[in-house]
Amino acid sequence: MMGRVIILISLCVLSVVEGLYFHIGETERKCFIEEIPDETMVTANYKLQLYDPRTGGYMPSNAGLGMHVEVKDPEDNMLLSRVYSSEGRFTFTSHTPGEHVICLFSNSTKWFSGSMLRVHFDIQVGEHAIDYATMAQKEKLTELQLRVRQLLDQVDQITKEQNYQRYREERFRQTSENTSRRVLWWAVGQVGVLLVMGWWQMRHLRKFFEAKKLV
Known part of the structure; x- marks a missing residue:
């Protein structure tokens, strides 16, 4: 029972909120x-x-300064490409499991003329990305109903995380098997080359000895 609790806690940690800030210059691109x-x-x-x-x-x-946001999925398909204002929020939904690339940059230089920009960035994944307060007002949910909805979303997110971990394990196993197969064929090829070289050397030495009438 304790092991299951630890697994659930570990999976929940994967969906925590990630907050940070970074600096960018003119037309500089930052990707995550x-x-x-x-x-x-x-x-x-x-x-x-x-x-x-x-x-x-x-x-x-400045109010006129915008932030260009690009999001690509693991297959390099563009999920989002849009210019937003200097402060705001953007949302997207993944369709393929794996590493998604999120890039932020400002393609305007006239607003800060060589100065640096500080970008405060906060990513929320899974049920953390849902605004439950707005949902409760819109759907007129009671506190108990809202809590049940949150629990259902958490269970759904844990299931997705588990499926994603199985997907990663399968890809890792396939990569390991392909690598092992290539190493095996490389070793077989090396042995084959050594055998051919040894046969060629023996044949060459035999002809040399016959030519010198040593055998």
Whole structure:
């Protein structure tokens, strides 16, 4: 029983909220790789701040400054490509399990003229991406009904995480088997080359000895 609890806790940790900030320059692109199960909703919040050389700090960015967001799935298909405002949220749903690439950049230089931008970035995966407060108001759910909905979403997300782990294990096993097969054929090829070289050397030495009438 304790082992099952540990497994459930470990799987839940995979869907925690990831918050960070980073700096980008003019037209600089920052990309992140997020491992996401299939049919999983992802929501990301961001906010841009402009560096102020007079104070050495960061201030709210200009209203005209936008953030270009691109999201690609593991098969390099474009899931999202759109320009957003200086602060906002974007959402997408994965259709293929694996590593999704999320890229952020500003393709405008006229707004900060060589200054650095600080980008606050927050990714929410799975049930963490659902706004339950809005859902409760929209569907007029009671506190108990909302809690049941949250539990069902958590169970569904755990199932997706387990399926994704099985998918990764299967891919790893296939990679290992392919590597082992290639190593085996490489070893067989090396042995074959050595045998052919040994036969050729023996044949050459035999002809040499016959020519010298030593045998």
